[in-house]
Amino acid sequence: MSYIRKVPNTWWLKRKPYTLFIVREITCVAVAGYCAFLLYLMYALRQGPEAYAAALGLIMSPTSYVLHVVGLLFVLYHTITWFNVTPKVFVFYVGEERVPAVVVAGAHYAGWLGVSALVAWLLLGTGTPG
Template identity: 80%
Template structure:
């Protein structure tokens, strides 16, 4: 017979690394929720201009601004912590040499920056008005 030690449900509150890990995992809920919101907007767009205008009207309230700000902060936290943990689980070797963790994380940040710059250029810098 083996002994199984009982672990309290609050085990993740006992040490800061555990807490930060659980917070990062819970931010996935915010990411999924925002994806659901974007799918709802696409659905409203498929139903016509009036339905889409009504859906966009929901985003102009102070509560919506607050939720979007909180969502942005959660997604940024999720992304930054994910990029920082990536070198620990994704180990590359060039020949006999291990690629430094800063290079792996830096490549992720560079890709994020390039993608953000491209999206900003497409939305803001094309010189055309919608």
């Protein structure tokens, strides 16, 4: 008779990588929540200036700041996880030598920084565009 060990509900506390994994899974909720909020903002925008102003008012609250910071951290955690996976998925060889993981992941990080800089420039571009 073989013995089957039960997996305790706390299995994800047993080892740090499991805990980090579960935390990452939970971050999805935050990401989804933020998406819903963005949709709500767009909805408010469509409802007219007053509704939009009210929605913006919600954002300005201290609670909202805290939620945004937490949301940002979660999204960053998510992003870093997936960027770090990219070398596993995109495997390139130059001759027999595999392109090192740092190069593949690094390219993603560089692209991310580039896009972020572009967005920042568009949004905060000191109002010069005509």
